[in-house]
Amino acid sequence: MARLEDFRIEELEVPQPKDGEVLVLTLYLSVDPYMRSRMNAGKSYVPPFEVNEVITGGVVGEVVESRSPAFQPGDIVMGYLGWQVYQVARSEDLRKVDPKLAPVTTALGVLGMPGLTAYFGLLDIGKPKADETVVVSGAAGAVGMTVCQIAKIKGCRVVGIAGSDDKNEYLEHELWVDKTINYKTEPDIRGALKTACPTGVDIYFDNVGGHISDAVTTLISKQARSVICGQISLYNLEKPDVGPRVQRYLLVKSALMQGFIITDYAARFGEGVNRLGQWFKEGKLKYAENIVEGFENAPRALLGLFLGENLGKQLVKVG
Numbered sequence: 001m002a003r004l005e006d007f008r009i010e011e012l013e014v015p016q017p018k019d020g021e022v023l024v025l026t027l028y029l030s031v032d033p034y035m036r037s038r039m040n041a042g043k044s045y046v047p048p049f050e051v052n053e054v055i056t057g058g059v060v061g062e063v064v065e066s067r068s069p070a071f072q073p074g075d076i077v078m079g080y081l082g083w084q085v086y087q088v089a090r091s092e093d094l095r096k097v098d099p100k101l102a103p104v105t106t107a108l109g110v111l112g113m114p115g116l117t118a119y120f121g122l123l124d125i126g127k128p129k130a131d132e133t134v135v136v137s138g139a140a141g142a143v144g145m146t147v148c149q150i151a152k153i154k155g156c157r158v159v160g161i162a163g164s165d166d167k168n169e170y171l172e173h174e175l176w177v178d179k180t181i182n183y184k185t186e187p188d189i190r191g192a193l194k195t196a197c198p199t200g201v202d203i204y205f206d207n208v209g210g211h212i213s214d215a216v217t218t219l220i221s222k223q224a225r226s227v228i229c230g231q232i233s234l235y236n237l238e239k240p241d242v243g244p245r246v247q248r249y250l251l252v253k254s255a256l257m258q259g260f261i262i263t264d265y266a267a268r269f270g271e272g273v274n275r276l277g278q279w280f281k282e283g284k285l286k287y288a289e290n291i292v293e294g295f296e297n298a299p300r301a302l303l304g305l306f307l308g309e310n311l312g313k314q315l316v317k318v319g
């Protein structure tokens with residue numbers, strides 16, 4: 001587990017943009033589980049953060065000064081930028097966010113990276129069909145709650161696993177999730193899953209890994225699809241986790257297990273955003289946000305993801 005002492009805030013002069021650059025005031029920072037993985041040394045699909053360097057991640061900000069014809073002061077933009085109150089960005093690293101289409105925070109959540117992760121992971125790998133049973137772990141988070149809703153849109157039966165009764169109540173009463181399991185209070189997760197999925201699990205959308213996923217895998221049905229999206233229960237481990245071997249379950253059920261990284265789908269982001277945006281406009285796709293106020297509280301918000309403090313997308317309001 002990272003600690004607050006692992007972070008440091010520094011005060012510097014506000015930088016000045018050069019030609020082709022803009023000065024951005026951060027409005028919202030996105031905090032995401034993958035940031036914890038970037039705090040480890042070693043090769044992964046994104047480079048690790050460097051000690052004494054500024055953390056980077058998804059940011060929504062406002063252009064306050066522009067030396068690029070592409071942006072005007074007042075424009076709302078999104079980019080992968082620093083955890084900074086003010087910063088200079090190259091115009092090609094930013095995209096405009098239209099505040100008339102949806103609240104600007106959705107560019108970091110349901111209509112941004114987490115929404116796209118849910119969309120492509122479930123539809124492209126999970127390939128849901130009506131009446132199938134979909135189990136979602138991390139179900140009340142930014143990705144998970146979007147997966148639950150897309151699965152409902154596709155006519156599936158959805159079972160969500162999350163870490164509090166309040167979260168599960170939200171899933172059942174606001175998002176029409178059929179059954180939920182609180183993995184923190186349920187002593188027999190496999191037994192509860194078996195009751196919730198009497199015909200087996202056709203699709204497992206895995207956000208957490210570990211013992212929850214071990215239990216789900218024993219209940220997969222013939223030709224099940226396991227979508228490996230995240231393994232948050234393992235991100236803080238210092239040694240690899242040794243769990244039951246899953247291959248025999250896949251073998252006897254002719255099942256598929258596939259991991260993915262959302263940037264694999266970069267060429268199709270436009271399609272995903274359009275579809276998510278349409279469902280959002282039609283009132284079929286809801287979202288929740290947990291907004292922590294104040295730039296200085298960003299580290300706390302990041303650590304909170306590992307304590308389950310967020311219902312929906314975790315954000316930090318800065319400007």
Ligand code: NAP
Binds near residue numbers: 032229263310
């Ligand atoms: P999130 O679900 O909004 O937040 C993390 C949630 O994980 C927490 O609220 C907590 O909820 C749960 N959690 C924390 N520790 C846990 C543990 N030990 N066991 C079980 N659950 C635990 O985060 P997100 O942004 O939507 O991401 C969800 C997952 O997708 C993460 O694993 C992330 O790394 C992954 N992801 C992958 C991609 C990709 O490209 N493949 C893209 C985005 C995200 P509870 O209260 O339920 O414990």
